[in-house]
Amino acid sequence: MQAGQCWQCESPAENNLFCKFCNSLQRPLTDYYAFFGLEHKLNIDNEDLQRRFYQLSKLLHPDRYTRRAQRERDYSLEATAILNDGYRVLRDPVKRAEYILAEQGFEVGEQRAKDVPPELLEEVFELNMALEELVSGASSVRPQLEEARSRFRAMRREADERLGDLYKLWDASGERDSLVAVRGELNRRKYIENLITEVEKALSA
Amino acid sequence: MGTFQIDFSNSRKQRVVGIDLGTTNSLVAYMDVTAPKVIPGEDGEPLVPSVVSLTEAGEIIVGNPALQALITHPDRTIYSVKRLMGRGIDDVTEELKLFPFRVAGSGESVLKLSLGEKTFSPPEISAFILRQLKRNAEAALGEEVRQAVITVPAYFNDAQRQATKDAGRIAGLEVQRLVNEPTAAALAYGLDKRKDGVVAVYDFGGGTFDISILRLHEGIFEVLATGGDTHLGGDDIDNLLLKIALEDIESEWKQDLSGNGEAVQTLRRAVINAKHELSRLPAVTLVFDYAGKQYRRELTRPVFEKLILPIIERTLAPCRHCMNDAGLEPEKIDEVVLVGGSTRIPLVRASVERLFRAKPHTELNPDQVVALGAAVQAAILSGDVQDKLLLDVTPLSLGIEIMGGLVSRILHRNSTIPASATEVFTTAVEGQTNVLIHVLQGERELVKDCRSLARFDLKGIDPAPAGLARIEVRFLIDANGILNVSARDLRAGKEQSVEVKPSYGLTDDQVEAMILESIDKAQDDFQERQLREARVEADAILAAVEKARQNDAYFDLEESDRDLITRGLNELLVVYHGEDHLLVRAKIDQLNQATMKLAENMMNTAVNQALKGTKI
Amino acid sequence: MAYSDKVLDHYNNPRNVGSLDKGASNVGTGIVGAPECGDVMKLQVQVNPATGIIEEAKFKTFGCGSAIASSSLATEWLKGKTVDQALEIKNTDIVNELSLPPVKIHCSVLAEDAIKAAIQDYKQKAGVPVEAAVQQA
Incomplete structure (x- = not known):
């Protein structure tokens, strides 16, 4: 399998959560904003964020993958951890800003x-x-x-x-x-x- | 998802049962077409007391029979073992004062309890209970059960969860998920509710107290916060009453019975009965007969309530804390659900009502609701229930030891799981090739006040000057609330090996050994029971066919049909004494097929005769 | 993680906690902070104007144990040094002495910055030309 390809059917994966062709779960993106499908803004509509969180939870939670291939089970765990970590950061205005600062190259840890x-x-x-x-x-x-x-x-x-x-x-x-x-x-x-x-x-x- | 998924797994779905492995009682439940149902034990009782006894013949008995043995053979019987799950010798000293656990010595990290002449670890004892539940489920469902969801107190730490998972494995069960008890209760409670809202679950059981606050939204059960005390329950009330009664008896009889196992257990039973009675009566008389003497004491509800008030109050602080963590005032809580036998106590109900300013729900059986919820979660995992999803949290913060015996928090409690945190570690001296990381769980600032989870040894770091190495360690708490650790050497860009030394609990090897020891036996058990049942069925059909062969209808059959029946009979008799229950069943089926025509003819004859005798 | 007794001692019994007269001409004061953890540290030096040697050093830190240990160690090292020698103390020296983990390296940075700020304050007061003073002139 090459990068950018679905691990299952090898068609182009284009950074989607699911392969468009065989619908199997892909290795998740690690950027919180991208993961939630949001623009990189400091102000966020928290209700919209919660809606997205619930929707993605329903799609990705390990409970939904117990009968699937090991690979998908691993990705589900990985993706749900990112989802939950991201939700914790993005719903909090301070953590969200720290995330953006780190992303923009401000070394928050070594000021x-x-x-x-x-x-x-x-x-x-x-x-x-x-x-x-x-x-x-x-x-x-x-x-x-x-x-x-x-x-x-x-x-x-x-x-x-x-x-x-x-x-x-x-x-x-x-x-x-x-x-x-x-x-x-x-x-x-x-x-x-x-x-x-x-x-x-x-x-x- | 627009397209459908193809399931490549076994086409025949494995059944997953839900198990409530309680301090006092345990239950198993399954999802029947639309609703979860509790499976009763051999004696027809839904509750299996969490008591294990070793008979003098060397046989393990579980449940009600073991409860009897608790009085006749207290030294060969163990109860409330859940209190010892995942714990080391140091943190059970309090427990040992109150419970007649006989510690047979403790290896590096695991307690061993003696049961007669044998010794077992707490997970092994729990496994005996689980195996009984497994047997009950198999008998009721008529199929082998290998997968289960087991509930644990929400406030269980990593070691206690791991120990529960180990118990499942030893019992021959694949533990598909550990679910927090109050969350399971919410699932059972909210199953047929369409309403969205905030629910508090107050779970006061035999040995543990849990409080959880959840938001229900379009089929999602999102835990907002959880809290509790893993050492607070109905047991504490029993122990308090027992202590008072023993002192009372000592001053009256001038005799100290506290060292007498049989007397203590009999008195304990009397005290528990009195407690139960006081939930519906204003006063009871505690009666204890021993060695020709009788002790009687009247106990009124007001006196009882005064005695237990401090215990009840200990549950309220975690509730307030939990509301605070969820960022909610009592007014924002729409409903309160009561779980656990101790919530039958009127004072408990009144205290809960006062605190949450809402009348608690009592329509669900507090003893069964957790098991029912576990069955719902089992059905979610097997795909039978698709419109519900549970989002649970980790009850305790995760930290690592830093300088000065301090804990640096890396993942806060009440984080939705799965959850992860990443830390970068380096070396302190030149050429250092390994780094030791001490992981802890708890809310306190000092290492000594937190629970040691494990020490991770990062090995094989490329030698470099001090502080140059960059080892990224990822801590991942999975959906069971259990910690997984992985590490990467950022400079070399390679996976780093991690060696884990759990601070408490069984090693994988120990669990493997226990599984090997028990699985053969469990398999045998299952096979034997299946065989027994098949033979009973064979007896029935053999008798019926013998009888039918005397009937006129038999002689009216074609010869070839009669031959088929004779062959069927003989073949069944041949396999009857064999060991293969499947073969016996196959031959029963074959004989059934062969006698189909005969049965039809007999039926017709009977009907005709009946018609003849009737004037139309 | 094993820590040397010395380190634990700095944490449990920090040395030189207290303050010196901020108004005195031979006392330099530096207040610094580490925003990421909210720590704030005040470090003061009292210099003998004749010899240029630091006779006394005091600190007060609101923050985590590593920050307290770092400033305690820093004040120990300062005593007996000349102001110029004091400026040579680097945060890495503190890291090595205390074996600070990466998450706590900023505490040593804080201590180094506190030393610099205190010395600069002293030099300004004593009329010794320093970069900042030159720029202002």
Whole structure:
């Protein structure tokens, strides 16, 4: 079998999920957007995504392939894992943006500290210090912690709103600069998210 | 799909049964034309108690007979073995305090329990139960059963799932799928519901508690979140009552019975009966006769409820957690389904109703609903049911050990399965040719608080300076919730060999050995039963034909027809004492064919005579 | 995975946690962050202006164990070094010393960046010409 050919009947496979000629399941594509048949956009209609997810699940799930050839069973497992992984990423606006950033060559995993504005770091550091003081304090700080939580949550909402606008910008223009801005806002959001986790941990302790 | 598929597999479809392998009771069910049905055991009871006993003659007995043996031969009998599935000696110390499990010693990673003079691992004991269910199904369906869907608590970890799969293999069953119990219940529940919506399944069984929240949408059963406690169940209520009764008796009789197996089991039975009764009566009297003495204690429902409240409350925290994970408020939950015998307790029902603010469904038998759901899933797998699909999740996060005894999470709990995650590993010192990866399951940050799944040794890495190697490891959780690992050397572009050392559980070789040991026996069992049944049938036809040969109609037959009958008779008698049940059946068929005309004639004669005697 | 006792020790009992007077002319402060995991690290050095030798180093890190161990190790190494020697500390040295796995290499990068930021801050305060200062002039 050659690349681009159906493993079963050797007709051209053209990157489809199923061979057009013999209908056997092909090795799945690994790009989440392509897998779901979506354009590479940062804004996604989540209802449409869910519909596609259910439809593809019905076609690909291993439950549907127990009586098939081993090859198809393997592809079904593979394809369903990609489907589920992809659904988890694409339905989450933050993970989705990180996916696009990685795809566009932004090395998300190896960012240098200089990519973060110093004022933000200072702010986060101070917030962390204040939180640590609250938590280690002897007196009950529950009200202050709850106040901090709602403040952080409001910050996260604002970040999400800004992200939404930036997503629109990139979807419309496709310019790299708008992605740089997306990354900056994502970083900020990540810090806020961490603070919220910390407060919640303190509150549930 | 526009075109149709050609199925190249065996043209005759293999039947797949659904099995609920429970802590207290086990059941087997199958999909009858449109609805799932439970298959009763030899005694006609749908529930087979999950009790295994070794008789003094060395025979294994399972179910109700073994339940009797629990009292007469407590040291040769085991119950609630599900609590030990996939567990190491270290994590069952609590269990051992409460259950009379006799640990015969533990090898590297597997517990062994003694049953009389023999020892068995928990999967082997479970296999005895499965084999009984298999036999029951074969007797009812009249065909060999080799494939099954087995249910497990949703909160079972990888080792517990693997152990269940091993039990199936040892019992001679190809486990087509492990299905989470609450999900199976939802499947049974939602089978004839056309409505879409959000359903919570509260499954409080003998030894485990599970909560799952699902979205039902056009035949898709999508699990949104799941949670639970693998060590919380009706057993805990029994143990609590038993402990109180034993203390009570000790202060009354000045005699400590806790070391007396027979007395404890008798008392245990009395306590369980009292618990059951209290679900429908406001008060019961616990009576225990022992060695000429009698212990009596009145127990009212309010007192009972006060005692068990802490146990019931332990189920509510996972429920809240689960709603949180699903991102849902109680108002968003359309229906609540109750599963498991412990949900018969009125206090449980009231607590569930209060928490979810919805009256729970009780129309399905809580003991049977899981097995029925397993049968539905079995029918989905065999292709008999095509408009339903189950999308389940992994109950626990998957992580790898990193510096400082910490766990780095690579796949979060409640991810829809199959699910995968990829990590790149490298070497720490120059020339290093293998990398050890420690995989864990759990939600905690420290390795010691998580469940060790396995250590993977990546071998045969090309020697290179430290940090240069790039080994991509793919962790894949399959539809059974079981982890598969594969690795690629990114620099060399080749598959990397992975050696797996499971932290708990049987190795493949051990399972193979147990299968070999048991499969011959299981085959023999099946053959023997088939033969017995064929002979019973042969006896019937032989007697009928002998009788018919005295009839006038026999002498009215052509000689050639009479010869055919004589030959049929003789040939059946020849194979009757052989070992081949198929041959006996073939000869029965042959004799049936040969006597067709005779039967017809006899019938006509009888009808004519009847008509003659009647005045028209 | 086996870790050396030393590494575990850095994680369990981090050295030099605390802060120095940010306003002092001989103290350099660097705050850096690793956005992908949300870690934030503050590292400070106190330099003897006469010798140019780092007399004291403190840090405070909000983040994972690897980030804490990395900054703890970094402050240990800084003490007794001249500011120029300090700039020679590379993240790979930290990776090797702590055997950090690839997923945690960014923690060592963070520590290296923190050192650089703190030294630059000190140099700016002390009037030592540095790249950034030259550009601003």
